[in-house]
Amino acid sequence: xxxxxxxxxxxxxxxxxxxxxxxxxxxxxxxxxxxxxxxxxxxxxxxxxxxxxxxxxxxxxxxxxxxxxxxxxxxxxxxxxxxxxxxxxxxxxxxxxxxxxxxxxxxxxxxxxxxxxxxxxxxxxxxxxxxxxxxxxxxxxxxxxxxxxxxxxxxxxxxxxxxxxxxxxxxxxxxxxxxxxxxxxxxxxxxxxxxxxxxxxxxxxxxxxxxxxxxxxxxxxxxxxxxxxxxxxxxxxxxxxxxxxxxxxxxxxxxxxxxxxxxxxxxxxxxxxxxxxxxxxxxxxxxxxxxxxxxxxxxxxxxxxx
Amino acid sequence: xxxxxxxxxxxxxxxxxxxxxxxxxxxxxxxxxxxxxxxxxxxxxxxxxxxxxxxxxxxxxxxxxxxxxxxxxxxxxxxxxxxxxxxxxxxxxxxxxxxxxxxxxxxxxxxxxxxxxxxxxxxxxxxxxxxxxxxxxxxxxxxxxxxxxxxxxxxxxxxxxxxxxxxxxxxxxxxxxxxxxxxxxxxxxxxxxxxxxxxxxxxxxxxxxxxxxxxxxxxxxxxxxxxxxxxxxxxxxxxxxxxxxxxxxxxxxxxxxxxxxxxxxxxxxxxxxxxxxxxxxxxxxxxxxxxxxxxxxxxxxxxxxxxxxxxxxxxxxxxxxxxxxxxxxxxxxxxxxxxxxxxxx
Amino acid sequence: xxxxxxxxxxxxxxxxxxxxxxxxxxxxxxxxxxxxxxxxxxxxxxxxxxxxxxxxxxxxxxxxxxxxxxxxxxxxxxxxxxxxxxxxxxxxxxxxxxxxxxxxxxxxxxxxxxxxxxxxxxxxxxxxxxxxxxxxxxxxxxxxxxxxxxxxxxxxxxxxxxxxxxxxxxxxxxxxxxxxxxxxxxxxxxxxxxxxxxxxxxxxxxxxxxxxxxxxxxxxxxxxxxxxxxxxxxxxxxxxxxxxxxxxxxxxxxxxxxxxxxxxxxxxxxxxxxxxxxxxxxxxxxxxxxxxxxxxxxxxxxxxxxxxxxxxxxxxxxxxxxxxxxxxxxxx
Ligand SMILES: Nc1ncnc2c1ncn2[C@@H]1O[C@H](COP(=O)(O)OP(=O)(O)O)[C@@H](O)[C@H]1O
Ligand SMILES: [Mg+2]
Numbered sequence: 001x002x003x004x005x006x007x008x009x010x011x012x013x014x015x016x017x018x019x020x021x022x023x024x025x026x027x028x029x030x031x032x033x034x035x036x037x038x039x040x041x042x043x044x045x046x047x048x049x050x051x052x053x054x055x056x057x058x059x060x061x062x063x064x065x066x067x068x069x070x071x072x073x074x075x076x077x078x079x080x081x082x083x084x085x086x087x088x089x090x091x092x093x094x095x096x097x098x099x100x101x102x103x104x105x106x107x108x109x110x111x112x113x114x115x116x117x118x119x120x121x122x123x124x125x126x127x128x129x130x131x132x133x134x135x136x137x138x139x140x141x142x143x144x145x146x147x148x149x150x151x152x153x154x155x156x157x158x159x160x161x162x163x164x165x166x167x168x169x170x171x172x173x174x175x176x177x178x179x180x181x182x183x184x185x186x187x188x189x190x191x192x193x194x195x196x197x198x199x200x201x202x203x204x205x206x207x208x209x210x211x212x213x214x215x216x217x218x219x220x221x222x223x224x225x226x227x228x229x230x231x232x233x234x235x236x237x238x239x240x241x242x243x244x245x246x247x248x249x250x251x252x253x254x255x256x257x258x259x260x261x262x263x264x265x266x267x268x269x270x271x272x273x274x275x276x277x278x279x280x281x282x283x284x285x286x287x288x289x290x291x292x293x294x295x296x297x298x299x300x301x302x303x304x305x306x
Numbered sequence: 307x308x309x310x311x312x313x314x315x316x317x318x319x320x321x322x323x324x325x326x327x328x329x330x331x332x333x334x335x336x337x338x339x340x341x342x343x344x345x346x347x348x349x350x351x352x353x354x355x356x357x358x359x360x361x362x363x364x365x366x367x368x369x370x371x372x373x374x375x376x377x378x379x380x381x382x383x384x385x386x387x388x389x390x391x392x393x394x395x396x397x398x399x400x401x402x403x404x405x406x407x408x409x410x411x412x413x414x415x416x417x418x419x420x421x422x423x424x425x426x427x428x429x430x431x432x433x434x435x436x437x438x439x440x441x442x443x444x445x446x447x448x449x450x451x452x453x454x455x456x457x458x459x460x461x462x463x464x465x466x467x468x469x470x471x472x473x474x475x476x477x478x479x480x481x482x483x484x485x486x487x488x489x490x491x492x493x494x495x496x497x498x499x500x501x502x503x504x505x506x507x508x509x510x511x512x513x514x515x516x517x518x519x520x521x522x523x524x525x526x527x528x529x530x531x532x533x534x535x536x537x538x539x540x541x542x543x544x545x546x547x548x549x550x551x552x553x554x555x556x557x558x559x560x561x562x563x564x565x566x567x568x569x570x571x572x573x574x575x576x577x578x579x580x581x582x583x584x585x586x587x588x589x590x591x592x593x594x595x596x597x598x599x600x601x602x603x604x605x606x607x608x609x610x611x612x613x614x615x616x617x618x619x620x621x622x623x624x625x626x627x628x629x630x631x632x633x634x635x636x637x638x639x640x641x642x643x644x645x646x647x648x649x650x651x
Numbered sequence: 652x653x654x655x656x657x658x659x660x661x662x663x664x665x666x667x668x669x670x671x672x673x674x675x676x677x678x679x680x681x682x683x684x685x686x687x688x689x690x691x692x693x694x695x696x697x698x699x700x701x702x703x704x705x706x707x708x709x710x711x712x713x714x715x716x717x718x719x720x721x722x723x724x725x726x727x728x729x730x731x732x733x734x735x736x737x738x739x740x741x742x743x744x745x746x747x748x749x750x751x752x753x754x755x756x757x758x759x760x761x762x763x764x765x766x767x768x769x770x771x772x773x774x775x776x777x778x779x780x781x782x783x784x785x786x787x788x789x790x791x792x793x794x795x796x797x798x799x800x801x802x803x804x805x806x807x808x809x810x811x812x813x814x815x816x817x818x819x820x821x822x823x824x825x826x827x828x829x830x831x832x833x834x835x836x837x838x839x840x841x842x843x844x845x846x847x848x849x850x851x852x853x854x855x856x857x858x859x860x861x862x863x864x865x866x867x868x869x870x871x872x873x874x875x876x877x878x879x880x881x882x883x884x885x886x887x888x889x890x891x892x893x894x895x896x897x898x899x900x901x902x903x904x905x906x907x908x909x910x911x912x913x914x915x916x917x918x919x920x921x922x923x924x925x926x927x928x929x930x931x932x933x934x935x936x937x938x939x940x941x942x943x944x945x946x947x948x949x950x951x952x953x954x955x956x957x958x959x960x961x962x963x964x965x966x967x968x969x970x971x972x973x974x975x976x977x978x979x980x981x982x983x
Pocket of ligand 2: 014
C-alpha cells in the first residue's frame with residue numbers, strides 16, 4: 001500500500017505524524033518504508049533520529065535517485081537510528097522493519113524530466129515487492145514532488161497498487177481553507193490528477209484528512225483556566241467542525257485527529273508507550289491517536305466510496 | 307566404480323541463421339510518395355531519365371571489376387508510410403506498376419523491384435499479408451541500436467535512445483535543477499576532428515493523445531531499415547525477412563495498395579534484390595535523412611553470424627569481393643538534380 | 652591492463668579478433684516476479700522478448716528457464732581500482748533477464764575485460780563488434796581492478812553493473828504483461844562476482860570462493876577459470892544467486908512470519924503453502940550441467956551446506972503447516 005502524506009502549508013505536523021504512524025504499523029508487524037519526498041527540506045532523518053540523514057544524506061538519497069540516477073539508500077532505523085524506541089523495534093516479537101529512504105542534503109526542487117514518472121513508478125513497484133506499506137512524505141503545497149507522484153500513480157503498472165492520500169492540516173480556519181484548496185482548488189490535487197489521467201472522483205475517494213496539534217479541551221485543563229475561555233473554545237471548535245463539514249472534510253473523511261502534545265511541540269520524534277508510562281513526558285492520548293490513525297490506513301470500510 | 311560425468315547441453319534452439327541471395331550491386335533509382343503516382347508519370351519519368359546515365363556508369367564499373375556476369379539489380383521505393391489521402395483515393399498497384407515500367411522503358415532500363423516504405427516498418431512477405439507473416443522490422447532495427455558511450459558513462463544512466471533520439475555526440479546539458487542550473491555547454495561530436503558536426507536524430511515520435519501510443523517511425527529510421535534490407539543484413543529470429551515476391555502468371559495484383567507485399571519483383575530474370583554494395587541515386591533533398599540513416603547503421607549491433615555469412619559469400623565469389631567490416635561502408639549515394647529543369651508543384 | 656607475470660606463463664593465445672580477457676565481472680539480482688499467479692511458459696517467453704527479432708532461449712527441465720536476448724550498454728568510464736593504479740574502461744556491457752518457473756526473475760549484467768587494442772578510444776563500431784568486451788586503457792594490476800570492482804559502493808565510482816542489472820529488473824517488472832500484484836513480500840538479493848581468467852592446463856577445473864558481506868542480501872563471489880569458462884561462470888553465479896535467494900526467503904521471511912502469525916493468532920497458511928508449492932520445487936542444483944559446474948557447485952556446497960539448510964527449512968515449514976492444520980488459528 002502507498003500512502004501519500006501532503007499538506008498545503010509547511011509546519012503542519014505532517015512529518016512528525018507520518019513518522020509516528022509508520023512506526024505504529026511496523027510495531028504491528030508490517031514491513032514499512034518511509035520515503036522522504038520533501039526534496040527541498042528533508043526532515044524524516046531528524047525525526048527518526050538517524051544522524052547520517054539528519055538533514056538528508058550526502059549521496060544516494062531520493063533526490064539523486066531522480067536527478068542523478070543513483071540507487072536510493074535504504075536505512076533500516078533499527079541499525080541507523082540513535083532512538084532507543086527504534087533500535088528496540090526488532091526485539092519486539094512480531095514487529096516488522098521500519099526503513100527510511102532519505103532525501104539528499106543539497107536537494108532542492110527539480111523539474112520533472114520525461115523519464116522521471118516511469119522511474120518513480122519503478123521505485124514504488126520495487127518497494128511494494130518488499131514492503132507492506134510505503135509512506136511517501138511529500139513537500140508542502142503544489143510541488144513538483146506532488147506532480148511527479150500523480151503522474152507515476154496514473155501509469156498502468158501502478159493500477160494494481162492501493163494508493164491513498166492523507167492531507168494534514170492544523171485545526172484553524174485558515175488551515176482548513178488551505179487544505180481544502182490543496183485538494184479542490186483550481187491548481188489542486190484533483191484537477192492536477194485529472195490532467196494526468198486520474199479519475200477525479202476515484203482520486204477524491206482516496207483522500208482523507210488528518211487534523212494535527214489539536215488542543216484537546218479535556219486534556220489541556222491547565223492552559224484553560226477561565227470558564228469564559230473554555231466556553232469560547234468549545235463554541236469555536238464547533239464552528240470549525242461546521243466549516244470542515246461544509247467543505248467535505250468532515251468526520252466521514254477524518255482519518256485522524258492528533259492532540260497537541262507539548263513534548264512533540266519541542267521535540268520532533270517518534271514516541272512510544274514508554275514515553276507515556278515510564279517517563280510520562282508524552283500524553284497517552286497522543287500515542288493512542290497515532291495508533292488509531294495507523295489502524296485507519298487499512299480499515300477498508302473507512303476507505304470505501306462515500 | 308568411477309562416476310561418469312554426462313555433459314548436458316541446454317541449448318534448445320541452435321543459432322540457425324538463414325542466408326539471403328546476394329548480388330554485386332543494388333541501384334536504387336528513385337523514391338516517390340504514393341500520392342505522386344496519382345498525378346501520373348511526370349515525376350517518375352523525370353527521375354528515371356536523370357538516373358539513366360549514372361546507372362549505366364555504375365553497371366559498367368561493376369562489370370569491369372567483377373566480370374560480365376556481375377549481378378546487378380535495380381529498385382524503386384514508394385513512400386506510403388503515412389499516406390495523406392483516403393485509401394480509396396490511392397492508386398491501385400497495377401496502375402503504379404504500369405507507370406513505373408513504362409517510365410523505365412522510356413529511360414532505357416528496367417526496374418527489377420518495387421518496394422514500399424510501409425513495408426520497411428513492417429515486412430509483408432506476401433500479398434494480403436496477415437499478422438502471421440509480418441515482421442516488425444522498424445522495431446527490430448530500433449532494438450539493435452547501441453548508443454555510443456559518452457566519456458564518463460559507467461552504466462548508471464539509462465540510454466537515451468529509449469526516448470526516441472539518437473545522436474552522434476554528447477548533447478548540450480539541459481537538465482535544469484532548480485538550485486544548481488548548469489552553465490551552457492556546446493554539444494560535441496564523438497571522435498570529432500577539431501570541430502563538431504553534431505547530429506541528433508529523431509527515431510520515432512509518439513502520438514500522446516492516443517491511449518495506445520504507437521510509434522510513428524521517422525524517415526531516417528525507415529531509410530536505415532531499407533538500406534539494411536538492400537544489404538541483406540536483417541533477420542527476424544534468424545529468418546530472412548521481406549523476401550521479394552513475384553506474382554505468378556495468372557495471379558493478378560491486389561486491388562488495394564496496402565495489400566501489396568513489401569517488395570515486389572517486376573522482372574522475371576532479375577539479379578538478387580540484396581547486394582554487396584548498394585547505391586542510391588536520389589535528388590539532394592534526401593541527403594539529411596540518408597546521412598541520419600547511415601549514423602543509425604553505424605550504431606547497430608549486427609548478428610555476428612549474418613556478417614560472417616555475408617563476408618564468406620563475398621570472398622567465395624569467382625572474383626573475390628572483399629567487404630569492409632562496417633556495413634555502412636557498403637552504402638553509396640549520388641545526390642543529383644538537373645538545375646535547368648524546374649519541376650515545381 | 653597488463654597480465655601479471657604468473658598469468659603470462661601459460662602464454663595466452665591471442666585470437667585474431669582481439670586480446671584474451673583477463674577478468675570477468677558481473678552482478679546478478681534475484682527477486683519474485685510481480686504477478687499474482689506464476690507465468691505460463693508462453694507468458695514467460697513473451698516477457699523475455701526484450702529485443703524484437705532476437706530469439707529467447709528456453710529450457711524446460713529440470714526447471715523451466717527462459718532467458719532474454721542480451722542487451723547491450725555502452726560505457727567509457729574510469730575503473731574503481733583498489734590500492735594503486737588507474738584504468739579507463741571502454742566498450743559494452745551485456746545484460747539479460749531470466750525467468751525461472753514463471754516465478755523468479757533474475758537480472759544479470761556481465762562483462763569481460765581485456766587490454767586495450769589502441770592507445771586511445773577507437774571508433775564506436777569497433778566496440779560494437781565485440782559486445783560484452785571492455786577494453787582497459789592504462790595498465791592497472793588486474794588484482795587491484797578486481798578488488799576495486801568488488802568493493803565499489805553505491806553510487807558507483809567505477810563500472811556500474813549494479814545499475815544495469817537493476818534496470819533490467821525494473822523494466823521487466825514494469826511490463827504490461829504483468830498484473831503487478833505482489834504474491835509474497837520479499838527482498839531482492841544481490842550477488843556480485845569477479846573472475847580471474849587465464850588459460851588453464853587441460854585438467855584444471857574452475858574454482859570459487861564466496862563471501863557474505865555485512866550489507867544485507869549481498870554476496871560476493873571470486874572465481875578462477877580460463878577465458879572459455881566465462882559462460883559457465885556466469886551461469887554458476889546465477890544458479891548460486893537463485894538458490895541463495897530461495898534459502899533466504901524461506902529462512903528469513905516465510906518461517907519467522909509464520910511463527911509470529913501463529914503467535915498472534917493470524918493465518919500463516921498462504922505463505923507456507925507458497926513456499927512448499929512454488930519455491931521448494933525450484934531447489935535444483937545445476938550439477939547436471941557438466942563436470943565443471945558440478946565441481947564448482949560441490950565446492951560451494953562443502954562450505955555453505957545450503958542444500959542441507961534448505962532441507963531443514965522446508966521440514967520446518969511442513970511442521971508449521973501441519974501444526975496449523977491441526978489447530979487452526981482463531982481468526983482463520
Ligand atoms: N501533535 C503535535 N503537538 C505539538 N506540536 C506538534 C505536533 N506535531 C507536530 N508538532 C510540531 O510542529 C512542527 C512542524 O512539524 P512537522 O512534522 O515538521 O511539520 P511538516 O512536516 O508539516 O512541515 C514541529 O516543530 C513539531 O514539533
Ligand atoms: Mg516535513
